[in-house]
Amino acid sequence: MTDLESVYGVNAAAFPTSAEAELVDRLRKSTDSFISLVAEEKDLIVGHIFLSPVILGTARDLKLMGLAPMAVRPENQKQAIGSALVEAGLKRCEQAGIGAVVVLGHPEYYPRFGFIPASQFEISCEYDVPDEVFMAMEIRSGYLDNLHGTISYHPAFAKL
Numbered sequence: 001m002t003d004l005e006s007v008y009g010v011n012a013a014a015f016p017t018s019a020e021a022e023l024v025d026r027l028r029k030s031t032d033s034f035i036s037l038v039a040e041e042k043d044l045i046v047g048h049i050f051l052s053p054v055i056l057g058t059a060r061d062l063k064l065m066g067l068a069p070m071a072v073r074p075e076n077q078k079q080a081i082g083s084a085l086v087e088a089g090l091k092r093c094e095q096a097g098i099g100a101v102v103v104l105g106h107p108e109y110y111p112r113f114g115f116i117p118a119s120q121f122e123i124s125c126e127y128d129v130p131d132e133v134f135m136a137m138e139i140r141s142g143y144l145d146n147l148h149g150t151i152s153y154h155p156a157f158a159k160l
Contacts, residue, residue, distance in 0.1 A: 010046065011048060014069075020068075022159075024050050031053060033052070035065070037092065047076065048072075050068065059149075083112075114137045120136075123147070134151075
């Protein structure tokens, strides 16, 4: 099995449908500036995180990423693998000069990494979601100061 097949398998196993696994494949083929990391255990891929560029309003020169999806095989969950992937993904964003990251996710989970409701930055999501599940985190302090608007994801997300 190739790494790409293993990553597909992790995402398909972690979510109710294969939509997120297919999203990763579409994003990998259609965007250049992505971050894709895996977690391995005994030479098997058990976790995966994907970050891809997002756009705030019409500002195409900002360095922003969207964290989605992050997946861990069900039998490997509750072992801090997801946390390690998020931390590694954020570190990789910092190394790449990314200014901020947004996530559409569990409000009990992502704040531990520094994510807060994006509305506190006057930023909204293009999708109609509750305020507490759309979060942002500045990688570079002050990066989102004086910015506001709506985050747009890659068109591949519309197929979810």
